[in-house]
Amino acid sequence: MPTLYIKTYGCQMNERDSEQVARMFVQKGYTLTDRENEADVILFNSCSIREQAEQKALGKMGLLSKQQHRPHVVYGMMGCMAQSKKDELFKELPRLDLVVGTQKYHRVFEHVDGILRARQERRMDELQTAFSGTRVCDVAEEADSQNRIRDHLNPGARSTAYVSIMQGCEMKCAYCIVPYTRGTERSRPIRDIVEEVNMLADAGVKEVTLLGQIVNRYGREMPAADGKGGFVQLLEAVHEVEGLKRIRFVSPHPIGFRQDLVQAFTYLPKLCSHIHFPMQSGSDRILKMMRRPYRNETFLDLCARMKQARPDLSITTDIIVGFPGETEEDYLLTRQAVEQVQFDNAFIFRYSPRRGTPAAAMEGQIPEEVKEARNQDLLAVVNEIAIRKNRELVGTVQEVLLEGPSKTNEERLSGRTSQNRPVIVDAAPDLAGQLLPIRIEESTGFTLYGVPCPSRA
Template sequence: MSKKLFIETLGCAMNSRDSEHMIAELREKEGYETTDDLSVADLILINTCSVRERPVHKLFSELGGFNKKKKQGAKIGVCGCTASHLGEEIIKRAPYVNFVLGARNVSKICEVLHKDKAVEIDINYDESEFAFKDFRSSPFKAYINISIGCDKSCTFCIVPKTRGDEISIPDELILGEAKKVVAKGVKEIFLLGQNVNNYGRRFSGEHEKVNFTELLRRLSQIEGLERIRFTSPHPLHMDDEFIEEFAKNPKICKSMHMPLQSGSTKVLKEMKRGYSKEWFMNRVEKLRAECPDVSISTDIIVAFPGESDEDFEDTLDVVRRVKFDQLFSFKYSPRPETQAQHFTNVVDDEVASNRLSYLQGLNNEIIDEIHKKLVGNVYRVYFESLTKDNHVSGRSDNNVVIKVKGSEELLGEFKNVKITEIGRTILTGEIVA
């Protein structure tokens, strides 16, 4: 009988891909199969996120629960970003944890498995050319890492401390991976990196100069590949060449994530984001001029230290002008090992909560207004998952999530769908010829 692996993944798409890598290594080299039932697992992994405070608190309560429910002799490993920054402390606080594996060390999963109390969290470890075994949780869409780490030093962000310096994965490896998944029937790839459009800044060894725009061009030559998505581009690196390629290349999905963080140039400076409100608006205008159907999503941090009412007004101004198709907003929370944790001009919590709810209310109004206009529109949808209410859901090229009545036979298919009903996060439609 095969050994059983239970894995819980928190956080972003990069963490999901790291989990796929660990599953692949454990399957091929150690004979593990995944299970959803924690009580039968021989190995329990929690792949953590530390971008926000809540997942870190959740980690220790979850670990306690896992320890109570696990079968005798089962091992527990803590992986990912929180593993990177807490390291040994995890084993001190939860001594039943068998090993700790940082976000930049996932290739060592089979090693640490056999070393009790191992802590592998070296953020300088270079996995950019590691030949991971292959496992994909979806047969329709494939995540592909194009870089590891981040070279920026945004003052609120812990990622450079958990994932280390940025290194690009050689384009020939990325192209090889993409060709392999397309040969298996995948029609959509999703490129991952902390700053995808900074691709090519540094490789591990000698390498020809290739930037992100060129990488997109090369990938789009792959026959059978229909869609390319990516996350996250950095507004600072959205040069004209990139925006023009994005607009004219039919394989690149017309949805762009542009993490604004704040609409105030003063706050952006404090955050060390490297761009101003004007630059951000200029890039949005260029993007919309080149590609009128593009959908734009963003991230906003509310109540960063020192954010005044005027600064917040600047954020609202950008939101009203851009009308983002999707907005992820959070109240600022200080993260360990970041510069901003030492900033003393903290915004009062009640003010912060009021700003967040105002922003979210405004965004909901905008989304409702955008969605109302979509009724009757026809989109080409790529179906990827079944919903609980006997529907099948997928995304349009510009990232509208749409469901239709149907079952498995639609999975992995492209269909034209007419929108019949709107919702805030998912629309309903019917297939048309």
């Protein structure tokens, strides 16, 4: 029985895509392995938005493909990087067999299996296939596609799951390559999404995260119902699924973030008290250069309104420092916005040029040492806020979804609060998958530690 090793670099969308592909292979008789040197097929699903993820994938694949003692192994790259750099990848990685663009996941198995069988039967010495064409093939259009993405190892043991509700992006931010790799926006029907969530809940999943490149643009073509747009209609429908306890979504955009979504936090209790809301910059001038069509004032107002609707809401964000033309004044405006919102956490990225994007050709590229200095300064601000907020939770009781063994200590369970704060819990293994009140006893800065309340221990 052939074995598959699949490694994901990048966002939750990439993770969800990898699950889908892995499921295809398992259904066709392959087994999964977490040992690279045992695999007959090695697939990497890599992000192209961040240079670091791209370089990690290239470096790792380069090392693995040098295994001269296993000439039958099939090596493949998938995802956004594959979509944008297919020809270069074959030059950089001579043993690479196939490159799978984001629109072609539905054909991964047939091509990989064909290559592997040909090698195993010694009908040919070398086969190299590239198929990241431009035809848009929405996963939601494929027969039984959503039933193929369930956890390929142990469906019943999972307490959380990702659910893709749409594909593509049309915003075309100046620094981002996603619109060129993921295609135009396509939304799945509400009934299909609800059916998938029902199936997940029946399998024991307690929390789903709804995924989209710009998730709040879901169902833009749908008619409003009682003043509610397509995305809020979807949230309400998913909220009705029995057995489901929590709903998350990533990531919204200030454009199209309507009052109906703000209000949803007031009457949908399953909606988690957390939102990841990319700001990118606190400078209106830089936002305009980034092609982010909103003012910082709009972003700050949305944050304030959401916190008013859900007082315990935590807000995390993405920020780019060192965008071309960013002055010290621009950077300080971003720093000021971080201090005003008091983000619970932030992913801070040094700008890195992505070939084919408008920003890569802009004048005023910032020196790396300046990017690094701003990155470290802003990181210190964010960390101080996060550490303080976590310490304030010591002695409180938080509802925590216990997801499974801690990565650092299998005798403990790890989980997350509604606000998406990680918690390590001294609890019996059979409590995994449960949503329990946990008394927070300690904070090490970024991680909370606690025990189940006595009545539920």
